[in-house]
Amino acid sequence: MLIRSRSIMKSENRIFPVSLLVMLAVMVLFRQDALYKIPVWVWITISVFVVCSNLFLFLQKKKVSKNWLSASICSIPLLFAIQWGCYFRDHFKKDETVILWSTVALGVLLAVGLIYLFFIRPIDEDTVFLLLFSGLLIRVFYVVMTQANYYQNDMGKLVSGGDGHLGYIYTIYETGKLPDRLMYQFYHPPLHHMVAAGVMRIATLLGANAAKADEIIQCLSLFYVTASLGLMNKIALRLKISAKARAVAVGLGGFLPYGVMMSGAVNNDPLMTLLVMAFIYFTMKWYEKPTIPNIIPMALCIGGGMMSKMSAVLIAPAGAIVMLVKLWQERRAFGRYVKQFLVFGVIAFPLGLWHSIRNMILFHLPLGYVPGPAAEKQLITDNSLWTRLFDLTGQLEQYSLRWNRHEALLDHNIFTAVTKCTVFGESDYYRRNPIVEGVGTVMFWLTAVLFVTLLVGGILWLKKGKSKTLWKVFFSVGAGTILFSYIKFCFDYPYVCTMNVRYVMAAIYIGLVALAAGSDALTGRRPDKAGKGGVALRVFTVVYMVCCSLLMLNFSYLT
Template identity: 30%
Template sequence: MNSHKDISEKRSSFCNSAVTGLFGIFSAHPYISMLLICIISTMPFCAASSNISSAFPIIMFFFYCVSAGLIVPRICSKYKLKDPLPVILTIAASAIGAPVFLYYRNQENKLLFVFAFGCIMLTAYYLAFHTKKMSRRFNSLLIMGMGFMVKLCYVLGTSISDRQHDVGYFEPSKETAPGHLGYISYLFYNHHLYDGDYREIFQYCHPPLHHALCAAWVGFLNRVLGVDIENAVESAQVLPLFYSMTIIITAYKIFRYFKLEGKALYIPLIITAFHPCFTYLSAFMNNDALTWALTMGAILCTLQWYKAPTIANIIKIALCLGLGMMTKLSAALAAFPIAFVFIIVFFRSIKTSWKKNLGQYAAFLTVCFPLGMWFPIRGLIRWGIPLTYVQELPEMDQSIKGITFWERITDFSLKQVQNVYENWLWRDESGAPQGFNEHNPLIAILKNSIFGEFINGNNFPGMAYMDTVCKILFWLGVALAAAAFMAMIVYLFRKTAADRLEKGFITFFHIVLIINLYILSKNYPMVCSMNFRYLMPTVVTGALFLGYAVSELENSPKSAVKALRVPVYFAVIAFSALSTYVYMVVASTT
């Protein structure tokens, strides 16, 4: 009996050590761990569901059996079940799973299987290894893990030509091709930047960091690993998938910086992890995902520098902001709120450490300015291209020049929201214009924050009920956005765990992004200029203040106020569930 007991204890101890070790590695190195997870999850089929072979369920069954060998003994240990019961239950769990995997082996659409398998495994590990001491980390990891599964499946079901912005095509030669994919192909084949006035070629005006990383990734797969060029290019979606997940990780770190705990942490984290904008961002082959990942990194590092103003922390800000601008110059918008913090800190400590601060600011500029500005300065010197040059667009049906900016921002007629998808002017078979263009920036961003530009009723063939589902999802999103905005106004001035400068910094960043979008919309009167992809960090900043509202509801002594928690929790869970469902359907019907 003692030998059986010793074996059982050793088995349980091994399972605990294995999972705890992995959990510890992820907690200590979340960004590196997430990169490895993204690579492992996508590379066997080059980020395309069409490459999922019938052998894939067999591989997953092997992983399922290994997981059963870790989870079942752990659960048995919790309930003090002695040998040989853990062994019998492990074998039984493996045997029960076998026919399920065999059934899905011959199914054409395997995305649902991938999603269900991932969520079940995450839940099983959570239930088996969750401890009260590590509750916050386990709960947060489960939320982020579920959010990752949605993004993974969306990426697998979305090709580099589906629902993309300005990607053009990948030219299999040294010739130039338009769009972001053309930019990547030029770098891949030529190993240098386009040596001419880049205004002549669509999207070559962007700094090259994202495109260079994609070209290097494609080169490694194609030239080193021997992956054919088509699959190598498709697999580059692993990079935006990783970037979008780093935004979620950074958001978590920001929420924790502001000392959110319990439901006040989980509610904003759920909103961020499942928000549709970060789902469709995960498949973008343009430079948006990396831009926002680095920008949010700069925001987090600024908060960390404010708490501990060391040279190492300010260099981190410089690297994030400089590399963000080397990806897309609009990352420089974060420089305004960052400079605001620098100025306030300088004047607060002018009598004690002004020399130290000036030295740190000099170090910041020494790193950030060359990284962020070398590309536009190169264009200015060689071809006279303005530093803030924006790609010019030809006249198109999406132009809204015929409506004044004032009319656009004040028009809230109900006809604009009869269709929750973005409205675009289109032409029938005779060439006659039909419908109308979206023109109010606020209504446009509320719509495309949920569905982007490309998701509408055509994505749900034979599923008329999906229009109703999407309407509910849209109005839930509007309600949460309104609640977050009101919370930002209230808790900017109400006392919280954060001081006014910290909250002012986040609010300033939020406002700068919104003002920039309205300026962009005014100067470039096109439907595409009113896009939520220019505002994505506002999901995180808004959710942060909503977390403070949840904290007050949780701790309120008044039962009437406390009762308001229920509709908030219901709205967030419903929003996340419907977002998951809509994007799983979209990915499965591509």
């Protein structure tokens, strides 16, 4: 049993090197405005290498799914297929018949493959890895086939003197230091921007065009978001959730439309979300083995998360509860824990707060400063608490966000707005393509059902789950603090844009873990016991994954 447990814990890490290598491959091999970056003979060489390496592994009787290097190698032909998809898109993007039949063909192929994974093949660790890998590939598809200036938040320009997140990155790239003046989005902590500027510097030294480096920055987010999914799976394993339940969580998380769109983001949300998920994982690891080497990653994650975006601090109360409970349980070793907490504080507080203190000294900004949006056309102050939370008047006439006061009625209901944003982001492409409108409408309602299901699954876990009470409190406080802060933020800054789902992605991932745990609570964690609820959940997951894939395909036709 111990050997099996170690095997599973090792296999759960395969997605991290795979996603890192795929990220590097995307950086080197692709760009969005041409069929390929490198000559055809290089593609042929790569293909020969793929065939030979996997033939060697086959003769060694090693399964591809159990070998992270082989999985990375096998992804290259799939990336090649995606790039030829760009060629196909560019030549047929205005042919509605071709778009329709390519959508139908993709839907059928995906449905057959997912039905095999969820209902015919036994669900095990390889299934979970394949679903994580599928989540990586749809993100690669999105990043490669969608122009970098689409579906972004607070993007700005990647030029000298530019503003927004790209301007912030370019300033660090150009000068080698932090901005010495306040411009749009420059108040943010700089970890993401420093990493992006560093990668941009390396890329340009190797011959990349600085003006096109936004595509390279997207690749960083591709890794961050995929790694967040991998951490979600590792967290679920810490809770001893079955592979069958984790497959559902990974499938839904991997194909959440905004989660796919966030993999192409150039802002700091993906890195912050990754570090919050890492903090959750390392907190659980520290609780099981409370040592200084285990508390240091906790401190680095929460400090680094706050150095990416200050809202990462919202997960801190949940972590503090775990630390205090452990201190109480082992109060006879009080001195040992005080030392650990001091180490934690010495690392986390300077990392998380130094930039805010810098802003306070240089620019007289208060700690936790958030500027209000300048766009008065988004203002929705004339809505009561009841209206913002429960009123649906006019909210379902259109399934993408309505921003402009010139429209009949702006989006004001928080639940419907966050659901719309989960499906379409802040884009206005909903009605430009009849297929996007049709699939998008289905996805809106599926996502609304998903959010309700997350709540129900979480309640089931809290009532019937066999996990430690501490973990139930930990996840409830973590998700609850993020959601409470989000709702408060929506009222403090009553604009349409503040209802964006990007502020609560970590809470959604926590909810997916709770849903998986709730599913296990219903089936008793017996792999041979499905039940009607478990079957319905897997059917829902298959439908959701197929619809998300079709939506992303047709989004690419619009760019």
